[in-house]
Amino acid sequence: MNRFEQAFSTLKENKNKAFVPYIMAGDGGLDCLVDRLILLEKYGATAIEVGVPFSDPVADGPTIQRAGIRALENGTTLQGIIAEIGKARQEVSVPILLMTYMNPIYSYGINEFVKDIRQAGVDGCIIPDLPIEEEAIITPQLEEAEIELIRLVTLTTPMERIKTISSKGKGFLYTVTIKGITGARNEYDSELNQFLMAVKEVSPIPVLAGFGISSQDQIIDLTKYCDGVIVGSKIVDLFNSQNLLELEKLMSVFKSKSEIL
Amino acid sequence: MNTYTLPNESGHFGIFGGRFVPETLMKAVIELGEAYESAKKDPSFQAEIGQLLKNYVGRETPLYFADNLTRHAGGAKIFLKREDLNHTGAHKINNAIGQALLAVRMGKKKIVAETGAGQHGVATATVCALLNLDCIVFMGEEDIKRQALNVFRMELLGAKVVSVTSGSATLKDAVNEALRYWVENVDDTHYLLGSVMGPHPFPQMVRDFQSVIGKETKLQFQLSVGTLPDALVACIGGGSNAMGMFHPFIEDESVSLYGVEAAGQGVDTEYHAASLTKGSPGVLHGALMYLLQDHNGQIQEAHSISAGLDYPGVGPEHSYLHDIGRAAYHSITDKEALDAFQLLSKLEGIIPALESAHAIAFAVKLAAEMDESKNIVVCLSGRGDKDVDTVKSRLREER
Ligand SMILES: Cc1ncc(COP(=O)(O)O)c(C=O)c1O
Numbered sequence: 001m002n003r004f005e006q007a008f009s010t011l012k013e014n015k016n017k018a019f020v021p022y023i024m025a026g027d028g029g030l031d032c033l034v035d036r037l038i039l040l041e042k043y044g045a046t047a048i049e050v051g052v053p054f055s056d057p058v059a060d061g062p063t064i065q066r067a068g069i070r071a072l073e074n075g076t077t078l079q080g081i082i083a084e085i086g087k088a089r090q091e092v093s094v095p096i097l098l099m100t101y102m103n104p105i106y107s108y109g110i111n112e113f114v115k116d117i118r119q120a121g122v123d124g125c126i127i128p129d130l131p132i133e134e135e136a137i138i139t140p141q142l143e144e145a146e147i148e149l150i151r152l153v154t155l156t157t158p159m160e161r162i163k164t165i166s167s168k169g170k171g172f173l174y175t176v177t178i179k180g181i182t183g184a185r186n187e188y189d190s191e192l193n194q195f196l197m198a199v200k201e202v203s204p205i206p207v208l209a210g211f212g213i214s215s216q217d218q219i220i221d222l223t224k225y226c227d228g229v230i231v232g233s234k235i236v237d238l239f240n241s242q243n244l245l246e247l248e249k250l251m252s253v254f255k256s257k258s259e260i261l
Numbered sequence: 262m263n264t265y266t267l268p269n270e271s272g273h274f275g276i277f278g279g280r281f282v283p284e285t286l287m288k289a290v291i292e293l294g295e296a297y298e299s300a301k302k303d304p305s306f307q308a309e310i311g312q313l314l315k316n317y318v319g320r321e322t323p324l325y326f327a328d329n330l331t332r333h334a335g336g337a338k339i340f341l342k343r344e345d346l347n348h349t350g351a352h353k354i355n356n357a358i359g360q361a362l363l364a365v366r367m368g369k370k371k372i373v374a375e376t377g378a379g380q381h382g383v384a385t386a387t388v389c390a391l392l393n394l395d396c397i398v399f400m401g402e403e404d405i406k407r408q409a410l411n412v413f414r415m416e417l418l419g420a421k422v423v424s425v426t427s428g429s430a431t432l433k434d435a436v437n438e439a440l441r442y443w444v445e446n447v448d449d450t451h452y453l454l455g456s457v458m459g460p461h462p463f464p465q466m467v468r469d470f471q472s473v474i475g476k477e478t479k480l481q482f483q484l485s486v487g488t489l490p491d492a493l494v495a496c497i498g499g500g501s502n503a504m505g506m507f508h509p510f511i512e513d514e515s516v517s518l519y520g521v522e523a524a525g526q527g528v529d530t531e532y533h534a535a536s537l538t539k540g541s542p543g544v545l546h547g548a549l550m551y552l553l554q555d556h557n558g559q560i561q562e563a564h565s566i567s568a569g570l571d572y573p574g575v576g577p578e579h580s581y582l583h584d585i586g587r588a589a590y591h592s593i594t595d596k597e598a599l600d601a602f603q604l605l606s607k608l609e610g611i612i613p614a615l616e617s618a619h620a621i622a623f624a625v626k627l628a629a630e631m632d633e634s635k636n637i638v639v640c641l642s643g644r645g646d647k648d649v650d651t652v653k654s655r656l657r658e659e660r
Binding site for chain 1: 271279280281282283285286287428433437445448541542544545549552556557558559560
């Protein structure tokens with residue numbers, strides 16, 4: 001069993017939901033990446049998404065854009081990030097996902113990239129500007145290395161296409177819950193719940209909701225209709241303001257619930 | 262004869278091009294591709310474009326033999342394809358009309374666009390005024406300063422101009438913001454991209470709308486000289502005026518194609534925009550193409566005296582033509598462009614856009630190396646009124 005299967009089967013046994021935090025590697029300095037990964041596992045992360053800073057992050061809103069700029073100003077590179085993940089691997093056992101735009105990978109060299117992340121113990125990749133039409137540029141290498149490509153579906157993706165996309169993946173399906181870019185939101189599309197249910201219906205793999213999620217209430221509400229959440233901008237904010245207390249509280253959302261019930 | 266049919270169905274020119282966009286945009290991009298394919302085959306759509314190009318834009322534009330410039334260069338004859346005489350003063354309107362009519366056909370009511378020099382923004386705002394479409398234009402803060410007059414023009418035309426402060430606050434960042442806006446408003450908004458870049462079908466579609474330049478040139482040249490020209494020269498920002506000029510000639514192997522990039526302060530300094538000369542392939546703004554990037558795949562800022570060439574990439578079809586050797590790409594410095602700007606003004610009474618001045622500067626060098634019996638056509642992509650302030654202050658600095 002790989003780390004993904006392990007993580008999701010444990011969740012299933014405990015009838016629990018997935019909480020996948022996103023952090024921007026190099027925000028606050030690359031030296032703190034290992035500590036943050038350890039902390040997030042301790043706080044109960046099902047898996048951790050590690051963002052790679054990019055100069056032109058078109059799918060991201062202001063919070064993650066700014067975190068990326070801070071990381072780049074710190075001299076963060078993809079090479080450095082992979083090395084840190086390699087170090088963290090000895091102490092962190094949850095799946096680690098790299099979230100990166102295509103160009104840093106292309107510039108690194110696709111073969112070298114896959115080889116190096118495999119060695120570092122990365123379990124999956126999320127590439128927001130790589131739709132299924134273009135993914136053959138990297139999927140043969142990823143498959144050979146047994147690294148999951150986590151694919152996204154959105155509110156604008158037609159149902160037939162959602163079927164196609166979800167049937168390609170093994171890890172989980174990343175369902176974007178807003179029409180837009182990343183960033184904390186208060187309002188959701190009223191049809192979101194129905195959309196999530198419909199995605200759940202067709203997807204053979206776990207369905208996680210992400211983009212714009214920032215509060216326990218939202219999380220509790222959304223996970224009625226899916227298998228878990230990915231929280232990005234909010235976590236980035238909490239690390240940036242060093243509000244670890246709040247972070248721990250947010251991430252205890254499922255723990256406290258199951259204990260109360 | 263028609264052996265050049267790129268892009269292929271998935272929007273690739275060799276390894277270049279494609280659709281590297283967030284999933285949120287895939288539906289829109291696919292629909293746009295389908296709508297364009299159907300419109301392309303529809304005679305009434307083509308007639309509508311033709312009618313506006315003739316009666317509103319003022320096409321066809323003249324192919325002018327620049328006798329004085331030719332004598333100055335002392336070699337091949339230099340002809341100018343006068344895109345500067347289009348309504349709004351540049352080739353950009355050819356594409357804006359095509360895409361805006363397509364947006365109307367698709368039932369979209371709102372247009373978003375990016376602009377660098379402001380020429381594409383002005384062309385888009387103009388067409389939106391004409392067709393009664395809402396128009397929002399993203400423009401880098403730096404460019405807003407450099408091209409204040411064009412900002413005012415867009416506002417006069419009823420467009421909303423939004424200042425972009427992220428990144429380098431120039432054209433590439435304006436594209437980022439326009440893409441983000443499109444992601445959020447994809448249901449009722451068409452992204453009217455201004456050059457032969459971005460995800461498929463934009464590089465193909467913009468090229469097709471601009472290829473009126475090359476088609477007219479071919480006919481006009483045939484009528485006046487009776488042959489094909491020996492060389493075509495055009496400046497390259499994203500590459501739309503050049504692609505529009507080149508495309509109808511791609512299979513005419515006797516015609517040499519020259520693209521001219523901005524060398525800024527020099528291609529061996531950090532301050533240039535010569536993506537093909539100095540860059541490497543990568544993925545930006547939805548396409549695989551040549552880019553200016555550092556060793557870690559971070560996109561670098563481009564630099565040029567001309568805002569319209571200040572882009573750190575060059576469209577996928579040029580990237581392909583470069584790799585197969587069908588077109589040759591050279592570069593011209595700020596200084597050379599400034600000289601050519603003044604030269605053409607004095608010799609021919611034509612004030613060129615600073616972008617186009619790059620093409621003029623290169624053509625003068627090229628002509629000098631070619632025999633007098635040869636003919637060069639330069640795409641004079643725009644007029645220079647928008648640049649006189651920039652040139653004035655640059656010349657004052659130099660003194
Ligand atoms: C007059 C003029 N020429 C050329 C360009 C460069 O664009 P492209 O390479 O797409 O023709 C611009 C862009 O703003 C322009 O205004």
